[in-house]
Every structure is written in C-alpha cells, then in structure tokens.
Amino acid sequence: MPITTTSADFVAWFRSVAPYINAFRTRTFVIAFGGEVVADGKFVELTHDFNLLASLGIKLVLVHGARPQIEQHLAKSNLGDTYHHGIRLTDAETMQCVKEAVGRVRVEIEALLSMGLPNSPMANADIRVAGGNFITAQPIGVINGIDLQHTGSVRKVDVAAINDRLKFGEVVLLSPLGYSPTGEVFNLTLEDVATAAAIALDADKLVFLMDTDGVHDKKGNLIKELTVSQAQEVLSAKHKLTDDVALYLPCAVRASEAGVSRTHLISRHNDGAVLQELFSDDGIGTMVVESTLNTLRDATIEDIGGILELLRPLEDEGILVRRNRELLEQEIERFVVLEHDHRIVGCAALYPSPDEAAAELAALAVEKQNRDHGYGEAILNHMISVAKGQRMKKLFVLTTRTAHWFIERGFVESDISTLPAHKKSLYNYQRKSKVFVRKI
Ligand SMILES: CC(C)(COP(=O)(O)OP(=O)(O)OC[C@H]1O[C@@H](n2cnc3c(N)ncnc32)[C@H](O)[C@@H]1OP(=O)(O)O)[C@@H](O)C(=O)NCCC(=O)NCCS
Incomplete structure (x- = not known):
C-alpha cells in the first residue's frame, strides 16, 4: 500500500501511543463518573473506551454515581431531598429510593459493558464485570444535632478481593453504596468511593469525569497541571470554582497526598476524553500530581x-x-x-x-x-x-x-x-x- 499523508499520519500516531501502551499495561486506573453519563445516553461511547483500556491490559476499577436517578426516584415517590451542610440526609424511605436507583444504574452499566456487536468497537469484547461487598461503610453520624442516618463514608476497601478480580482481567464496578459489619447499607458519594478505592489500591491514576473541562485560573485559562500545593492554593483562593471542581479537586489532593501519582479531572462531554487525556502528552483536562520536592x-x-x-x-x-x-x-x-x-x-x-x-x-x-x-x-x-x-x-x-x-x-x-x-x-x-x- 503506498504511504499517503493520511496513512503516514496514522502510522506516526499509532507509534506515538506505543510508549503509553507499554507504560500502562498492568497498571490500576480508577475512573469515576456520575449517573448523568448514563442518564444522558453517553455511556455507550465511554464503554468503547473502557473496552479499549481493558484490552490494553490496564486494570480498571469503575465507580459510578446515581445522583439524577436518585432525585428522579425521590420525586416520583413524592419525597423531598434534604441536604445538611451539603450532605444528603438519607432516612429509611430515601435509602429505599437510593438502593433502587443505584441498582438500576448498575444493571444498565453492566448491560452496556456486555455488548459485543460485530462492526462496533465492542466486537469480540470480552469484558467481565465484577461487583460485590468490596466497600465497608460507616455512618457519618450526627452533624450539628442532625442525624444523617443512612448517609455514610467509606471505612475500608477490600483490596485483596478487588485485586483478585483485577488479576483475572475483570473490570471491577463499584457503586456508591457500602455495607457495615452490622448488616446495614449506607449511601455514599461516588467521589468518596473512588478516592478511597484509588488510595487503598495504590492506583496509578484516578480519573473524574465532570461537567466542566478542568480547573481554570482567574483569567479563565485551563490549568493543565497542578501539584498538590498548587491545588491547595486554588482551593483556598478567593475566586469562584465550578461546583465540579469544588467537589473533585479536594479529592485529587487527598488522593495525591496519600500516594496516588496522578488524578485527572476531565470533561465527560468530550467524546474520547479519557483516551485523549491518557494517551497524549498534552492531555485535555487538569492533572493533579503528587506533591514533590x-x-x-x-x-x-x-x-x-x-x-x-x-x-x-x-x-x-x-x-x-x-x-x-x-x-x-x-x-x-x-x-x-x-x-x-x-x-x-x-x-x-x-x-x-x-x-x-x-x-x-x-x-x-x-x-x-x-x-x-x-x-x-x-x-x-x-x-x-x-x-x-x-x-x-x-x-x-x-x-x-x-x-x-x-x-x-x-x-x-x-x-x-x-x-x-x-x-x-x-x-x-x-x-x-x-x-x-x-x-x-
Ligand atoms: C544526559 C543527562 C542530562 C541525563 O540526566 P538523567 O537525569 O540521568 O536522565 P534520566 O534519569 O532521564 O535517564 C537516565 C537513563 O539514561 C541513561 N544514560 C545516561 N547517560 C547516557 C548516555 N550518555 N548515553 C546513553 N544513555 C545514558 C542512564 O543509564 C539511564 O538509563 P536507564 O533509565 O535505563 O537506567 C545527564 O546524564 C547529564 O547531565 N549528562 C551530562 C551533560 C550532557 O551530556 N548533556 C547533553 C548535551 S546538551
């Protein structure tokens, strides 16, 4: 075949990703995304990218949220949404909605990850999704006199069990639910589950798919890379952060301080965002790197x-x-x-x-x-x-x-x-x- 500009570009591009492919094989990546990705029907494209990462030998831990689905359920059941200090209060009735919404989202994700249609990027895909009681939770408890009831935080991650699944090439899917030794279920946030899992698994990367494209400076320019101390400065600076950044940047700092070498904050609206961020020098979002001397x-x-x-x-x-x-x-x-x-x-x-x-x-x-x-x-x-x-x-x-x-x-x-x-x-x-x- 004669080498045309297009085929030469393709060959050059393909060769340029080889170092990443070699570097990423057998590494553990934790990728977190909100229930919005599933609600918006965007999960199919993301599935193709997860499939590709898994085929390259990357150990994938996916963490999903279910916020819009929970809100829908609550509205259908005529239940209000109560927040205290920005944290959802989960009473027994709300917990019922949470369980149903999370269960539905999970099934939908598992179905899409099981696709293997010919003539699609999922042809011959052989993704096995693993789930289980990997997350032990504890109640957040009483804050300023208000008992948050079934709202919890991650207490422990069953690293050995997750690694067992990853070792066999399975993709581990974590839901924002945790179980306590007393047999209770707790409503967790996806960012808490993802961060705790990345730290416990000593992941090489933690990725948050958000609504915005990363962290911006005061002039509105996208910041490509932040060290932990720079990220802390951004958080303590006066200028207003988007809700996403205010939510995920502290998690990136927490993960980096605990040894996760890179946390990426990228837009979920960009088709192929995960691939662009991980397989190019420049990336497309903001990367938070471990604190360094x-x-x-x-x-x-x-x-x-x-x-x-x-x-x-x-x-x-x-x-x-x-x-x-x-x-x-x-x-x-x-x-x-x-x-x-x-x-x-x-x-x-x-x-x-x-x-x-x-x-x-x-x-x-x-x-x-x-x-x-x-x-x-x-x-x-x-x-x-x-x-x-x-x-x-x-x-x-x-x-x-x-x-x-x-x-x-x-x-x-x-x-x-x-x-x-x-x-x-x-x-x-x-x-x-x-x-x-x-x-x-
Ligand atoms: C070249 C130089 C900057 C590399 O710095 P460094 O921080 O050690 O580089 P890195 O850690 O990124 O790379 C180290 C690797 O390069 C290899 N390496 C070092 N010098 C090398 C040389 N002259 N030829 C081939 N490989 C060499 C090391 O063995 C090591 O290999 P490994 O990763 O397989 O163990 C440093 O050796 C240096 O200051 N050299 C003298 C100045 C010089 O020659 N400058 C270039 C001219 S402008």
Missing part, C-alpha cells in the same frame, strides 16, 4: 551561581560548551532549572530559531548524584512543550557524549546542513559535535 521553573538571575556550579564540572570535562557568568546573565531567560528541595540539580536552555520553526536544546545537565531519577527526561519533556508553545516543529541538540540518551528519546542523527542558518554559521568544527533532531 522538585520544581521545574524558569531560571532567574539569582540562579546563576547554582547553574555555574552545575555546569562547571561538565565544561571542564569538555562535555558541555563553556559559558561564563556574563553570557549566562545575558541568556538567563532561556534557561529552566530543576530545583530539588530548594537546590538546583538540573538545567537546560532553549534557543528558538522562529524562521525555521526549530529550537536548539542546550546545556541540558543533571547533577551527578541526582542522575537516573528521570530528571533529565522531565526537563527534556518540559522543553518540548515550551518549544511547541512557541510553534517550533523540531528540536535539535549538539552533543559529543550523550548521543544514545537522545536516540533513546526519539532523536535521530542529522547533518550539520540541517541546522538553522544562524546555528550553522556558529558550528564549532573542532568540537565535532553530532547533530540530533526530533520532530515535536
């Missing part, structure tokens, strides 16, 4: 001492081109630094040539005692997204000793003639650096 940030003039200290030994060894203090002062805005516990342990600089849509990555360095922790790669990835933001189409490096490191990260050897004109004229023929290029 590391910060990757733009360098300032105060960092020059630290950068010099880091680069000097490498320059002495002839690995990097020498830069004196004056040059660093002039070029400091081109640098990023990686700080670990307030100490500079890594850096890199980016020199864009806008006319040729190419940028040079230079002075990439990680302190010797901090190597092999993925810091070099984190800096490279950061620089790639900065370069993309500046509309660069390729990134090149000149290196004498680190060729293989770059090759293993998607760079290919190229010729001096392919360098941007300005860089070509400055090329140092004595150093004999090799040129490597990566399309970005």
Whole structure:
C-alpha cells in the first residue's frame, strides 16, 4: 500500500501511543463518573473506551454515581431531598429510593459493558464485570444535632478481593453504596468511593469525569497541571470554582497526598476524553500530581551561581560548551532549572530559531548524584512543550557524549546542513559535535 499523508499520519500516531501502551499495561486506573453519563445516553461511547483500556491490559476499577436517578426516584415517590451542610440526609424511605436507583444504574452499566456487536468497537469484547461487598461503610453520624442516618463514608476497601478480580482481567464496578459489619447499607458519594478505592489500591491514576473541562485560573485559562500545593492554593483562593471542581479537586489532593501519582479531572462531554487525556502528552483536562520536592521553573538571575556550579564540572570535562557568568546573565531567560528541595540539580536552555520553526536544546545537565531519577527526561519533556508553545516543529541538540540518551528519546542523527542558518554559521568544527533532531 503506498504511504499517503493520511496513512503516514496514522502510522506516526499509532507509534506515538506505543510508549503509553507499554507504560500502562498492568497498571490500576480508577475512573469515576456520575449517573448523568448514563442518564444522558453517553455511556455507550465511554464503554468503547473502557473496552479499549481493558484490552490494553490496564486494570480498571469503575465507580459510578446515581445522583439524577436518585432525585428522579425521590420525586416520583413524592419525597423531598434534604441536604445538611451539603450532605444528603438519607432516612429509611430515601435509602429505599437510593438502593433502587443505584441498582438500576448498575444493571444498565453492566448491560452496556456486555455488548459485543460485530462492526462496533465492542466486537469480540470480552469484558467481565465484577461487583460485590468490596466497600465497608460507616455512618457519618450526627452533624450539628442532625442525624444523617443512612448517609455514610467509606471505612475500608477490600483490596485483596478487588485485586483478585483485577488479576483475572475483570473490570471491577463499584457503586456508591457500602455495607457495615452490622448488616446495614449506607449511601455514599461516588467521589468518596473512588478516592478511597484509588488510595487503598495504590492506583496509578484516578480519573473524574465532570461537567466542566478542568480547573481554570482567574483569567479563565485551563490549568493543565497542578501539584498538590498548587491545588491547595486554588482551593483556598478567593475566586469562584465550578461546583465540579469544588467537589473533585479536594479529592485529587487527598488522593495525591496519600500516594496516588496522578488524578485527572476531565470533561465527560468530550467524546474520547479519557483516551485523549491518557494517551497524549498534552492531555485535555487538569492533572493533579503528587506533591514533590522538585520544581521545574524558569531560571532567574539569582540562579546563576547554582547553574555555574552545575555546569562547571561538565565544561571542564569538555562535555558541555563553556559559558561564563556574563553570557549566562545575558541568556538567563532561556534557561529552566530543576530545583530539588530548594537546590538546583538540573538545567537546560532553549534557543528558538522562529524562521525555521526549530529550537536548539542546550546545556541540558543533571547533577551527578541526582542522575537516573528521570530528571533529565522531565526537563527534556518540559522543553518540548515550551518549544511547541512557541510553534517550533523540531528540536535539535549538539552533543559529543550523550548521543544514545537522545536516540533513546526519539532523536535521530542529522547533518550539520540541517541546522538553522544562524546555528550553522556558529558550528564549532573542532568540537565535532553530532547533530540530533526530533520532530515535536
Ligand atoms: C544526559 C543527562 C542530562 C541525563 O540526566 P538523567 O537525569 O540521568 O536522565 P534520566 O534519569 O532521564 O535517564 C537516565 C537513563 O539514561 C541513561 N544514560 C545516561 N547517560 C547516557 C548516555 N550518555 N548515553 C546513553 N544513555 C545514558 C542512564 O543509564 C539511564 O538509563 P536507564 O533509565 O535505563 O537506567 C545527564 O546524564 C547529564 O547531565 N549528562 C551530562 C551533560 C550532557 O551530556 N548533556 C547533553 C548535551 S546538551
């Protein structure tokens, strides 16, 4: 078959997702979505995506809600909806409606996950859905003199039982109900169940499908990534958050603080949102990452001492081109630094040539005692997204000793003639650096 642009794009795209596929196999993802997804008839598309994730060997735990269905049931039974401090009060009659609504939603989800129609993305799908008394609950109790009765919170997650099911390739579906050792049933929130499950299972990802597309800053721009402390700042800042974010962001913080490495807040209205968020560098929502002592940030003039200290030994060894203090002062805005516990342990600089849509990555360095922790790669990835933001189409490096490191990260050897004109004229023929290029 002749390679057309479309088929070449397809091949390039398919290859680009391979690293994610390898990285995600056997990982545990907890994905939570409200009853609205089922009520709106959107669950079919989502089922296709779950099917795909499961076929890639990802261990899936799905957590569903049933809020609109419960409200419908309550209205039909002429029962009011009572909230106390934002928490639903569940008396015996309400609990009856909750059980019925949750049961119905669950059956509907299980039916859709069982589809296997030919000529659909579910053809040959073999999803087995597991359920059970995996969640032990306790009553929330009395708040300000009001007994919330059958409203509960998660007390324990039966990790061994869930892992048993996941081990056999089954998808575990958790409902917002929990059982107590006294034999009672409690009405739980989906966010509590999802967060508790992700923490207990030591999940690699927790995903919340929401009505909005993520967390926005004061100017309304979508924030792609937040560390836990940044997320806490957003929560304590004065600007108004959407109901979704106010509900799920604290859960993301709780999960991250307890060791869940990534929590994603994404829109349920976007077809393929889960796939786009998980299988692309940029994602489409907001990702909350574990709190870290590391910060990757733009360098300032105060960092020059630290950068010099880091680069000097490498320059002495002839690995990097020498830069004196004056040059660093002039070029400091081109640098990023990686700080670990307030100490500079890594850096890199980016020199864009806008006319040729190419940028040079230079002075990439990680302190010797901090190597092999993925810091070099984190800096490279950061620089790639900065370069993309500046509309660069390729990134090149000149290196004498680190060729293989770059090759293993998607760079290919190229010729001096392919360098941007300005860089070509400055090329140092004595150093004999090799040129490597990566399309970005
Ligand atoms: C290149 C450099 C930035 C990588 O930093 P790092 O934080 O150790 O990088 P990562 O942790 O992301 O990657 C480590 C992996 O790269 C491998 N690696 C390190 N140097 C390598 C080299 N020269 N060639 C091939 N692989 C190399 C390590 O063995 C390790 O492999 P593993 O993951 O299989 O264990 C660091 O080695 C460095 O500062 N080198 C000196 C400066 C330099 O050469 N800069 C590039 C020119 S601009």
